[in-house]
Amino acid sequence: MKTIARVLLILTLGAVPAWAVLGEYESSVSLDTQFMRGEDRVTSAQGYKLHQITSPTGAVVTEYVSPEGKVFGVSWRAPVIPNLEQLLGSYITPVQQAAQAQTRRRGGPFIVRAGDLVFVSGGHMRAFRGSAYVPSLLPKNVSAEVVR
């Protein structure tokens, strides 16, 4: 039983990075397009690259990739909030913790600055928007403000 439990645990944990994007290598973007059934449009900017994935539901997810091939930021515009575990990977943990610690702010934007993550969730029903980036992964001479 113990062996089975360990194997299941590994499989479960193993599934998370498969969907993860933020902080992962660019190859994980293709998994995102599969998951979102979306079209991926790649464009280049000064010092980084963007994948813009548009899903049939109208969600637009943009993933920001450094010259080293790592996703340093993600952003979304969507009719419902996208699955953030898929977009943030291991960076979801501080967001989950902060989501359960909210008090007194009601109906306002949700902002998390935790360790090596900056996360913003905002907008309103039918038009959600948000972004997340990892400061330590920002490419040289690229401002965090490009993630929007």
Place this chain on the structure above:
Amino acid sequence: MTLQRHSVVPLARLLAVVGGLIFLASCGGSSSSTPINPPPPPTTNNSIDLSVNLGPTAPTTDYFNGLFASVEVCEPGSTTNCTTVPNVLVDTGSYGLRLLSGAVSGLSLPAVTDSGGNAVQECIGFISLAYIWGPVVQADIHLSGESASSASVHIISESPQYSVPSSCIPTGPVGTPEDLNSVSALGANGILGLGGFPQDCGSACADASTAPAQYYSCPSGNCNITAVPTTSTKGQVWNPVALFPQDNNGVLISLLSVPAGGAATDSGSLIFGIGTQTNNALGSVQIYGVSDQAYFTTTYNGTQFSNSFIDSGSNAYYFLDSGALGGIECADYQGWYCPGSPLSITVTNTGTNGTTGSVTFTIENTDSLFNTGFAAFNDLGGDSGDSLSTDYFDFGVPFFLGRNVFVGIAGQTVTGVSNVPYGFWAY
């Protein structure tokens, strides 16, 4: 004409008694000259009371700047099997009526079903990454003399029949996402969504190939996304105002002003219809058209924030970020502003129809405001983003205090208003 403010009434009576001596002073207000022939009384009672108070969970959990009303719902077609739900949050940032299951447990409300005959369930995620979940049912909604018959209403299940699908939880299936399916978590008995769209999703949810994670059905217990039409009955959840036979083109929210530093409570009126009766004329307000996503542009210090909006479901002015304001975040309350002295902010709002106008408001120290124990503040503020690239302006309840604010519903006709295909704000 300008609506008469409740607080003015005693003064007006006094002036009437004192007589002509003060007549000139009374003409100094914003109301225009007295009409020679008084207009006919309203044909339908179209006004309900609003209250700003600490909400049904106080004092355990105070809901600062919570805007609440009572809503009557009945079994479809019944005038006796009805219940009045108090403390429903009035939210211009969403669309449709959502009630906790416990608030309507005495009623038998028929399920809305999808094309496969399965009961429709709905999941709504909030920007706080919390969510609500439960079935969509039919009910007659009564608000004063106005009725939305057999309207789709979202029931927020306190003991859900089906597990919430992981696809609709913003934080995903890992961890313990925050559900708001209780009065203690929601801070209200429900949400009355009166924003400028008729439905809470629109055409995307009507087609299985484009439907986002919002409407579900659960044949054999497994919940999957399902298509739900935009029809006014047996379809998506509608802003009930758009379902009224009359006074259905929007609402007017009129709340009394409060002094700097707040008031224990505040009150006012929610009036249905725009330009349809004597009590909801636009008068001299300006019309700000919104985008297809219900945003307009706010400009501050030369920077444009094109994703700004007015939202009675937000309990503060949420705008800019602490860094942009010189570092004024409270030491104890993360995300709230604690300026050392009152901070005046002036912005310009621009509608999609080209209307521009300035708004000035003041932010005071959140610590001091919370310490009053009051509920209603016109000077409560917090951050909206992390930098100018993610910031925006969310004009919450403080904006409404002491103003008449109209919400025009997309696609509806308002006399004298044009070029606003996605609805408008007017104030």
